[in-house]
Amino acid sequence: MGCASRGLDCLTRMMRDSAVNWLSCQHRENPHPGADGSALCSANVRAMHILLVEDDTAMRASLERALTRRGMQVSMCADGLQAVLQWQSLQPDAVVLDLSLPGLDGLQVLESMRAQRSITPVLILTARGTVGDRVLGLNAGADDYLAKPFDLDELEARLRALVRRSPHPATAAASTQDTVFGTLRLDRSSGAVYHLGEAMDFTPRERALMLALLARPGQALAKERLYELVFPGEVEVKYEAIEVVVYRLRKKLAGTGIDLVTLRGLGYLLKPTSATTTL
Secondary structure, eight states, X not given: OOHHHHHHHHHHHHHHHHHHHHHHHHHHHOSSOOTTOOOOOOTTSOOOEXXXXXXXXXXXXXXXXXXXXXXXXXXXXSSHHHHHHHHHHHOOSEEEEOSOOSSSOXXXXXXXXXXXXXXXXXXXXXXXXXXXXXXXHHHHXXXXXXXXXXXXXXXXXXXXXXXXXXXXXXXXXXXXXXXXXXXXXXXXXXXXXXXXXXXXXXXXXXXXXXXXXXXXXXXXXXXHHHHHHHSTTOTTSOTTHHHHHHHXXXXXXXXXXXXXXXXXXXXXXXXXXXXXXXX
């Protein structure tokens, strides 16, 4: 065999080996490619991050497995308050939200996050399939609606379409200066505090205490420091007066999912209701 023939054979083998290696990489990176047959061979491509909010254990586990097999990263929770907290902290690409949740129901979760200016795409996934239920969900800020039972391929297609049409939520979150803690939002420009989109009514001293606590949510502030912030320069006011303001503010926070907690020797802090049992 001549040199030209040997060179051609060598080139053919190199091309064949490269193709095999490429296909092997495709399979390792994405063993379950999307409906369009595409697959990525780059570790730098970020998986779509989905927050799955579903209180049914079997349904939640089944959906988590199915979406993970389709190349998505899935975070999960089973109640409304945790949904709000995870939504805020994780900044997912999209949320799959059930309506029948313990604590805050799905519509309350959605209204709370829309009131906090979140633009994360939301797909409501629920057994409530009437036109009236769909209208309620869409009016509350949902982007899409899928009634149970449903097809997994359709769920995947709808999620990918929602994310394609929306900027990443972290971009929008960076543009707002509001302080958000659980179901509460502090509008820094006005000093107003909102719960599920409704402005809360505080006296000036209650507001001063609330703003001080929201400046360091989840962290204890000493009683002495709070006294200075709530009663600035009012030397005639007794030190114990701060406890009266704390008591009144605590009553107004009842039912919001946020507790004003007393830590002996440390002071006071704001904490999600579901976490206060550990104190």
